[in-house]
Amino acid sequence: MMAPGSNNLGISGKSTNREQNQGVGGVFVPNEGNFRKYALTRRAGAILFDPAKQANEQHRTCWCHRGVANAADSVTVYRNVDGASARMHGVTTCKSVWTCPTCSARICAVRQAELSEGMRYWIDQGGYVFLMTLTFPHDRGEQLAELLPAFGKATTHFKNSKTYKRILGKGVRKGSVSSLEVTLGERSGWHPHRHDLVFATPDAFGDVTEGEKGRLMSRLIDELKQQWYESLRKAGLAEREEMSDVLAHGLDVRGGQYAAEYIAKFGKEQKWGLSREVTMHAAKVGTDNKGAHPFQLLAWAEEGDGLAVAQFREYAEAFEGKRMLTWSRGLKKQLTGQDEITDEQAADQVLPEEAVAGKIDAEALSILQSRRLLANFLAFVAHHCVDPETAQADIDAYLDYARTVPKVARGTIKRKMWQRGFMHVDAEVMEAA
Numbered sequence: 001m002m003a004p005g006s007n008n009l010g011i012s013g014k015s016t017n018r019e020q021n022q023g024v025g026g027v028f029v030p031n032e033g034n035f036r037k038y039a040l041t042r043r044a045g046a047i048l049f050d051p052a053k054q055a056n057e058q059h060r061t062c063w064c065h066r067g068v069a070n071a072a073d074s075v076t077v078y079r080n081v082d083g084a085s086a087r088m089h090g091v092t093t094c095k096s097v098w099t100c101p102t103c104s105a106r107i108c109a110v111r112q113a114e115l116s117e118g119m120r121y122w123i124d125q126g127g128y129v130f131l132m133t134l135t136f137p138h139d140r141g142e143q144l145a146e147l148l149p150a151f152g153k154a155t156t157h158f159k160n161s162k163t164y165k166r167i168l169g170k171g172v173r174k175g176s177v178s179s180l181e182v183t184l185g186e187r188s189g190w191h192p193h194r195h196d197l198v199f200a201t202p203d204a205f206g207d208v209t210e211g212e213k214g215r216l217m218s219r220l221i222d223e224l225k226q227q228w229y230e231s232l233r234k235a236g237l238a239e240r241e242e243m244s245d246v247l248a249h250g251l252d253v254r255g256g257q258y259a260a261e262y263i264a265k266f267g268k269e270q271k272w273g274l275s276r277e278v279t280m281h282a283a284k285v286g287t288d289n290k291g292a293h294p295f296q297l298l299a300w301a302e303e304g305d306g307l308a309v310a311q312f313r314e315y316a317e318a319f320e321g322k323r324m325l326t327w328s329r330g331l332k333k334q335l336t337g338q339d340e341i342t343d344e345q346a347a348d349q350v351l352p353e354e355a356v357a358g359k360i361d362a363e364a365l366s367i368l369q370s371r372r373l374l375a376n377f378l379a380f381v382a383h384h385c386v387d388p389e390t391a392q393a394d395i396d397a398y399l400d401y402a403r404t405v406p407k408v409a410r411g412t413i414k415r416k417m418w419q420r421g422f423m424h425v426d427a428e429v430m431e432a433a
Contacts, residue, residue: 035375037101040298060094067092067414079357086381095347098319110346112266118335128202131259140189144318154235163227174199175328183291357385358392370411
């Protein structure tokens with residue numbers, strides 16, 4: 001029997017497909033890099049758990065992937081046809097783009113597809129997409145709960161200004177898609193910033209020259225920089241002596257190539273904290289200007305970093321209820337023919353590259369959770385369940401193996417109670433045997 005928490009799959013190959021893919025000695029060791037997000041989601045739930053609250057009062061991320069969301073008590077397992085990943089549909093998910101690495105990766109993948117479609121359409125119509133980034137001076141020790149409202153106030157003032165409307169008004173700018181982000185640096189603390197994909201005419205910023213790293217320069221961009229400084233001053237985010245710094249770094253515009261690159265990586269897990277930096281110690285945060293994504297705090301928290309725990313809680317509270325991605329009114333419909341959808345709806349979408357591999361039930365989900373095998377199971381499905389005719393048998397064989405692994409956690413699962421066609425508010429709680 002394998003040691004608790006082992007990542008090896010010590011199951012015999014029953015199907016021809018699995019036999020062809022096994023490693024040395026009949027034991028397959030999957031590369032779980034793409035599934036690291038499930039472990040980080042579990043860590044996020046542990047950090048956000050409040051022992052003073054009842055189960056149904058906890059932060060929604062605490063119960064992510066720990067319940068069955070339908071009366072049939074079944075969960076569908078999807079697999080990307082290229083074997084890159086697998087996931088479960090029909091489990092209760094928190095659908096939080098801010099606090100859950102699993103749901104965030106899912107939602108961002110859908111958003112990336114939407115942005116790509118809109119950009120292709122606009123360019124085909126002879127338009128152009130610029131990438132505008134807005135930021136402001138900040139220092140270590142400043143609280144996110146104070147920075148974010150002021151940043152929002154400055155952004156609203158900027159986009160309502162006469163300068164912005166004159167330069168990017170009707171006939172020039174079709175609309176924008178704004179993305180709110182934050183990183184954390186050791187030297188400068190929290191770094192909120194906003195990326196705007198500006199759908200406009202190719203000459204929106206007049207005669208431009210290209211500088212370092214694709215930054216565009218023109219008289220009109222200089223006017224926008226000046227206005228952004230004034231808006232920051234209005235919101236209390238910049239002092240007079242910081243004017244030169246704001247004009248140099250507070251706003252930049254880059255060409256279409258950089259807008260395309262931004263969209264291309266928008267839905268990638270690497271962007272959302274699952275890069276090589278998750279293995280770095282917290283002392284290395286902010287060794288460059290980019291800083292660390294908040295999901296990297298989860299990895300440091302797993303290593304026992306108490307400061308990372310406190311910082312993640314601060315981040316989660318400050319971003320609760322915020323929108324990550326905002327389209328100008330009517331822009332998405334005009335560019336893609338689709339109405340806007342919420343993050344909750346995006347999280348439930350089935351992507352074209354996904355196919356059903358099989359099903360599991362609530363008991364199986366509890367077994368996977370109690371053995372800490374959920375990420376390993378999905379890695380197994382992605383790698384092995386290639387043949388639709390044998391995929392369910394492969395899944396069942398894995399679950400037989402999982403039952404032989406000692407429990408390392410309670411594996412608590414919430415099952416929704418149904419009666420006479422109505423779902424009860426309270427949920428039954430079960431644990432794996």
